[in-house]
Amino acid sequence: MSAVTTPARGRVREFLGSNRGREAIEAYILILPTILGLIVFTASPVLASLYYSFTRWNLLSTPKWQAFDNYIELLTEDPLFWITIKNTGYYVLGTVPTGTVLALLLAIALNQKIRFVAVFRTIYFLPVVSSVVAISVLWLWLYQSDFGLVNELLRSLGFRGVRWLSSVTWAMPAIIIMSIWHGLGYNIVIFIAGLQGIPQDYYEAATVDGANAWHKFINITIPLLSPVTFFVLTLSVINSFQVFAQAYVMTRGGPVNATKTIVYYLFQQGFENFHMGYASALAYVLFVIIVSLTLFQFWFQRRWVHYEL
Structure with missing residues (x-):
């Protein structure tokens, strides 16, 4: 030894x-x-x-072990859980594709050699470094039904004003619009970095072959930007499933639970109702959903992500 x-x-x-x-x-x-x-x-x-998550605990008493009761109640006996899942999915589908496409288009525009391009990039990025709570309060005033600037703009164009945050139909779209605006700058910066990493030799060769701007975009930019697009999509999905502050500040989950997301419901259960065991089970169900979707994205990216032409 x-x-x-x-x-x-x-x-x-x-x-x-x-x-x-x-x-x-x-x-x-x-x-x-x-x-x-x-x-x-x-x-x-x-x-x-x-x-x-396997106990019943209210922060004051001793946790009582109850095995999978929280998960069973969550998945089979709690209709509000499935409402929050639907609302969260609606939010994800509303923010991720639209935000990604807009960020890509604006990144292409801001990647051109134009005057004051640095100023424009800074303007688009400012909301990202601002507090989401402060921005939610700002948009709360913009969406105000009677004198908000959004409705004033609609009326000036001949449309009727919309009760953005008090309507079951419009409350979630209002939050989606605000969230896209808030996160747009970050994705723009990522896309600009990806665009600047594409060798110009490809574009020059395509020009010699007679390719127009659209053909260059489809056959060069999109394929070589696919790793960056995959990164943006993955992060966007993960962040969108965790939306909380916007719904908390602007609507408190209303009207009639129309904007109550799973994280907001988790907050209510844990820190308003003091059902910490149930809230922990909610957190782990959300964790499983996010991990599953992320693994699916990594599996599916082999079909559309290209690291070279």
Whole structure:
């Protein structure tokens, strides 16, 4: 035993005494606070919520183990859960495709050599670095039925005003429009980076072959931009499923649960009704949905993502 471990110990001492070993130790010391922070503030709550999802707990009493009762009630006895799933899916389908297409078109426009292009890029990115709560309050005033600027614009064009946030029909589209505007700048920056990474040689060769702008876009830009598009779509889907602040600030989930999303419902169960076990089960159901969709996207990207022509 000692004959086996002695050479190993010698190699360890030799490694620790080398420059590479000292650099490794220094690196681990530097990242130790981050690792501890992840363990204390991320990993521990995640594992704790997994345990609580199998209990009935109201923050004040001792958690009572009840196995899969929360999940069974959630999936089979709670109609509001399925309403929030439908609303969240509506929001995802409304924001992700539209936001991605608009971001791509604007990125192409802002990638041209035009005057003040840096100013325009900054203007589009400003909402991204602004607080979503502040922006929600701003759009709350814009959507105001009687004197909001959106309805004033519609009336000036000869249309009737819309009760944006008090209508079951229009409340979710109103939040979708605001969310697209808020997140547009981030996707534009990502697409611009992707566009600038496409070699110009391809476009020059296509020009020599007589290709017009549309053919270049379809046969060069779209295929070579597909990895960036995949990245944008994946992040957009993940973020859209976690929408909360917009519904909380602008509609409080109304009217008649028309904008109540799954994260908002989780918040209500956990921090208004103090059903922490049920809220934890909701969180893990959402986690499974997001992970499943993300894995599907990674599987399906093999059919349409191209890393070279």
